[in-house]
């Protein structure tokens with residue numbers, strides 16, 4: 367998910383082959399988590415969120431009324447866990463009430479990013495479970511870049527306010543029907559999201575200046591009120607600024623909107639061009655995208671980060687744009703676009719199998735260059751991958767890599783090497799057909815490595831023992 371830059375790094379004479387990602391080598395290793403079996407079937411239950419949010423832009427507060435409808439929740443699930451990321455910040459989350467069906471919930475535990483409570487007794491034939499929450503959130507200030515912490519999209523800066531993972535959400539159930547929530551990581555991503563339908567009503571107060579609102583879905587707007595809908599997505603993100611300039615285009619039936627700060631018009635024009643090319647290519651290579659709009663937001667923090675229908679690209683990459691495709695602005699724009707397919711449409715457990723979406727998104731950078739800039743393919747291998755001399759197994763959990771660099775080198779860079787070798791072995795045509803089948807079969811689900819491999823069962827070379835031994839710690 368993340369690709370950090372350090373824009374404060376002075377440009378040096380070998381900038382073309384020098385690392386621009388933040389080098390964080392001194393992180394202590396995080397505790398290891400036991401591997402939980404992943405659900406590989408469709409979610410057993412169906413989810414929808416109806417959220418009414420009143421944002422006070424100057425106070426950085428949001429008052430939220432949220433209804434969560436859960437259909438077909440297995441009757442033996444007697445406890446509900448909601449993920450509340452805002453509670454990880456000081457005074458970040460103030461719960462006012464929980465009502466399940468008609469029953470007020472008085473007893474609950476709220477710790478870290480989890481809100482947990484017992485469900486009232488239900489009968490098997492009962493209507494969908496309706497959970498109503500009232501709560502307030504206080505947005506944190508986005509901290510300046512640091513070697514100690516990973517970049518933080520959630521919160522506000524002087525010119526940007528980002529609502530990401532800002533509402534209470536229902537995690538997936540694992541095979542044992544336990545709610546799947548991982549420990550927040552030092553680096554990498556750990557949240558796992560089942561698909562849901564979203565209706566978000568946003569009202570903005572507390573600001574005299576006109577504000578521009580970027581979001582995961584398109585809006586019906588009445589003055590300072592926005593009504594968004596997004597079907598069958600995992601996340602709903604919003605980014606607001608008084609300063610955004612917006613460029614718009616369309617590719618493969620997908621509306622692409624690019625939001626950038628005023629001094630970034632030229633790189634933003636490049637972003638919208640790269641994004642349109644990537645959206646057209648991925649539609650052809652992977653299959654059609656399930657939603658019709660993707661917004662790209664210039665991040666006022668040094669990171670790229672994907673959400674459904676909206677992704678951030680680090681301002682550092684805009685600043686380093688030199689008018690050519692040879693830089694991270696193009697690569698991360700097309701990388702995060704690829705996550706609309708490999709994260710958004712096909713979900714995965716970002717904590718336990720981070721290679722699955724990161725590898726496919728990084729490999730998509732190469733596929734993009736092969737299609738549009740074939741003479742830059744050698745540059746990509748040298749600049750993006752081989753420069754770092756990546757080592758390590760690709761299939762570890764985020765908690766098992768000793769540093770951000772070890773994690774990035776393995777799950778992004780080695781995974782791209784692996785996918786390249788796999789495609790060489792089965793040949794491009796078959797690889798493309800298999801990945802299209804993978805998308806069709808796994809869209810809306812939370813996929814896993816086992817299912818990925820199973821897609822190749824009829825391909826020559828299966829089970830690819832040598833290849834697996836080279837890149838994977840776990841071989842069957």
Ligand SMILES: [Zn+2]
Nearest residue numbers: 367368724727
């Ligand atoms: Zn990524």
